[in-house]
Amino acid sequence: MTWRRILHVDMDAFFASVEQHDHPEWSGRPLIVAGDPQARGVVAAASYEARAFGIRSAMASAAAERLCPHLVRVPPRHERYREISREIQDIFRDYTVLVEPISLDECFLDLSEYCARHRLPLARVARGIKTRIRQQTGLTASAGGAPNKFLAKIASDLKKPDGLVVVPPGRAEAFLAPLPVERIWGVGPVLAGRLHTLGIRTIGELAGKSPAWLELTFGRLGIEMGLLARGVDERPVVPWREPRSLSAENTFARDIQAPQTLLEEIASQAEEVARRLRGHEVVGRTVTLKLRYGDFTTITRSRTSRRPIETAGQIEALATQLLSRTEFPERPVRLVGVGVSGLLARLRPVQLELFDHEE
Template structure:
């Protein structure tokens, strides 16, 4: 969706159309949650402090916003997507991947399906969206950004090199500022430059990440589109090669796991009421404890605080830990009473969550971490994948 929150406000309030609109708080600690394209021309962007946005665009109009309205519109968008294929993978409240391979006989080629979706979103919701059509998720995401707003781009094997080669390497998934600087030192500034490097050179410089870059430079990505919107619970676990004997190291892992769980909740527009911590000690005794929150949430800080409090119940009699996991359950489609924009502090924390989600989606989940997760985070160990319990 194009500038989703701001576009909804401009749709519902005609006096805002064509004007720079910022969704967020105006208090001393206010943060921009979304910026209209008119505001983006002045350098305003999401997750920016409101005070900075005001300096960049003094005539911008601030709007508190309504998460319930955004959520309702998001649900309608996903209904449209799922009318073409059940293989819809939400990335966030306003973005998704679709695999339409099995739908071509019913609805025509991918370009026709993309056009139908854009037309329906425009006619049924009076909003615009941008669509990328490509053989895989990496290329589809890249294509969706090429002709924003209200555009469509198609990447095929025939135009792959013409599309990728001129782009800066920063457009590749996982290439953040640090990796970009390292590539620049190798003389690599465009995807064409990267495409010219042999695999062994990239591996020697970047290890496994070098192979990742080599694949992306060729437009290769084998990640499937998967759906788990109806999961009854979401969890993330780590099993360690050596038992952890430092409680602070365990807390750091918990913070990281809470981040991953909360991010998956937000990706699927779900909220959780119950937080569970699972621990397996060095002697293989496994115990769990749960806490039910006052209201459903998808916020990282709330889930992390609950997980830490549960762990601290064990900390006084700490024993070496072999496995630690964080899970959430009692999932719902509705948030609790504390709405998205009820207070500046809530806005700020949600804007941080949104910004870190965007960075993780583009550069990988390790590209941004909270300080609580970095502190004493173990460098070695076997990491078990999170799991979603299927509906029963």
């Protein structure tokens, strides 16, 4: 049986570290990335210096400022974090296409093939990846390596910051046994309470229960908990990549010379692309029109707008303007495509609240 080599990489205090890296004057200082305390902001990330004061994520900004009066508070710059996150994912993709981002600062990688091809142990590859992240971005990451996602995720959390823990195949049960049951995915305070009353406090104690007993007590969930407790997790790493551009195209049954037909097709493709922009919650900066003439020569014409492009109307207008920079309708067209690139996250308006919520 071959073991998978799964790596879970978790950036250390990601948003806070990016801010400290971009603003060296803040490094070494307690810092939070958080919304305005007046407007019920909460802590999105806290630097390790701030954590020393007891400040944690999801705490109300106002509460954090009470804990540490010299706190540096920075409003979040999600676009910047996304940019760094893309850079880090590009490093991962040098090793494998099986990259599954969980959030901007967390990723699963399946390195089985890379390790086999280069005959390298997972720990060496993991160290190499950590070094490249630090050299390229100046940030540190904690990584966990294991034969599956569940173990890898737990392992990455054990030595933070800048840690690396690898669980070799065969050591899974021993590795898990002393950990509290709360470490298992899906075991929240309520379920943990039920397990405690049954005398089950560690993952080892849970692993000792028979699958039949677990199913009887907790149903389907019990079976899943039991498998995880014994270090069994078959879920694959599912690659996902943020699109760099979104487009639609269509080849006509016969070459087109009538402007009306082409304009209608452009309008309908603009609708399609706008719908997909919304689906991905992004806006673009550049519209590209692609034409293939009857003789198969293919041309593209692009235009970049100062304003974010998000609506079908905008896309259609720009694509139609681009048509004047082609040889249509003198040369008939067999294919037309409309695309939008330069994608950015759509900034969503936020209704502010009057009261701080208790956290």
